[in-house]
Amino acid sequence: MELSIFFFLFGVLSCYAHAAQTTQSFTSIFCFGDSYTDTGNFPTLAAAAGWPSIFTSINPPYGETFFRHPAGRWSDGRLIIDFIAEAYGLPHVPPYKAYNGSFNQGANFAVGGATAINVELFEEKGFVKFNMIRDSLDYQLAWFKELKTSLCNSTEGDYEANTGCLKKYNDLAFYHNLLLRQELMQLRGKYPHVKLSYTNYYDPVINIVKSPNHFGIINTPLQVCCGKDGPYNYNTTELCGMPGVNACQTPSTYLHWDGVHLTEAAHRYIATTWLDGPYADPPIRAPCTKLKYK
Numbered sequence: 001m002e003l004s005i006f007f008f009l010f011g012v013l014s015c016y017a018h019a020a021q022t023t024q025s026f027t028s029i030f031c032f033g034d035s036y037t038d039t040g041n042f043p044t045l046a047a048a049a050g051w052p053s054i055f056t057s058i059n060p061p062y063g064e065t066f067f068r069h070p071a072g073r074w075s076d077g078r079l080i081i082d083f084i085a086e087a088y089g090l091p092h093v094p095p096y097k098a099y100n101g102s103f104n105q106g107a108n109f110a111v112g113g114a115t116a117i118n119v120e121l122f123e124e125k126g127f128v129k130f131n132m133i134r135d136s137l138d139y140q141l142a143w144f145k146e147l148k149t150s151l152c153n154s155t156e157g158d159y160e161a162n163t164g165c166l167k168k169y170n171d172l173a174f175y176h177n178l179l180l181r182q183e184l185m186q187l188r189g190k191y192p193h194v195k196l197s198y199t200n201y202y203d204p205v206i207n208i209v210k211s212p213n214h215f216g217i218i219n220t221p222l223q224v225c226c227g228k229d230g231p232y233n234y235n236t237t238e239l240c241g242m243p244g245v246n247a248c249q250t251p252s253t254y255l256h257w258d259g260v261h262l263t264e265a266a267h268r269y270i271a272t273t274w275l276d277g278p279y280a281d282p283p284i285r286a287p288c289t290k291l292k293y294k
């Protein structure tokens with residue numbers, strides 16, 4: 001084994017940043033690559049592979065400038081990816097194989113010396129005369145897949161393409177409303193002289209979600225006016241009304257007020273659809289004498 005192996009770098013810097021849907025902020029960074037990007041996987045993997053520690057970045061003077069101790073990086077201080085993370089207010093991307101904390105804000109799968117193509121090819125062709133680190137891009141992507149399963153209970157298939165809503169909750173609402181209407185029919189049979197109006201919350205709200213611009217909702221319809229953090233500006237531990245949690249400038253351009261309740265603007269629209277239709281059956285203002293139940 002030669003020292004030169006550590007300069008056998010493919011310069012693979014490939015980051016996947018998970019962005020909030022319409023804002024410019026990123027909520028997490030996932031990285032793949034080699035020692036240009038590795039923030040600490042290599043020492044752990046090299047030790048596991050029985051490589052001598054003298055060849056690893058665990059020794060001084062690595063890290064002396066910023067971390068003041070070796071920090072798993074192949075430099076005297078921070079890497080490009082560290083500065084990118086800082087620019088987005090995110091923590092330094094933790095190395096997937098050498099960190100026991102949360103990967104909610106990203107994970108670094110890069111490994112010093114890793115290749116993009118699997119090492120077997122290089123070995124078969126006799127291109128190299130030394131042991132290569134085996135954690136090529138295929139391995140790194142497999143780790144990502146493994147992490148994704150534990151990080152996200154919801155996969156893309158769980159969301160409706162046209163609204164961004166979780167499908168199963170909307171399906172439940174739809175089913176609830178179906179049963180509600182059936183129940184109302186029975187009640188109408190039982191109390192023919194009582195005006196019973198079926199008012200539907202789901203349809204007007206989904207209308208706004210689908211065509212926010214028609215309703216003066218210029219912000220992304222799933223985003224909360226008064227809240228904090230995350231892609232929806234909503235965090236269950238930092239709710240509207242708590243210190244440090246502020247409302248948006250113009251609530252009338254939002255559908256959601258606090259993440260559970262809607263804004264006045266939304267209420268105004270829903271009320272009109274109930275007073276005069278079409279989302280109330282019969283509309284509240286329909287004269288009792290002309291009722292004709294569907």
Ligand SMILES: *[C@@H]1O[C@H](CO)[C@@H](O)[C@H](O)[C@H]1NC(C)=O
Pocket residue numbers: 098099100
């Ligand atoms: C992570 O936890 C394992 C088991 O508790 C421990 O052996 C290992 O040293 C920890 N690694 C780091 C980087 O803290």
Ligand SMILES: *[C@@H]1O[C@H](CO)[C@@H](O)[C@H](O)[C@H]1NC(C)=O
Pocket residue numbers: 150151152153
């Ligand atoms: C995913 O859901 C399952 C079942 O509800 C739960 O046990 C698990 O902890 C969840 N995982 C995450 C990362 O939220």
Ligand SMILES: *[C@@H]1O[C@H](CO)[C@@H](O)[C@H](O)[C@H]1NC(C)=O
Pocket residue numbers: 229230235236237238
């Ligand atoms: C929500 O707030 C808690 C407590 O302040 C914080 O630790 C967490 O990171 C926040 N979540 C998001 C998605 O920003």
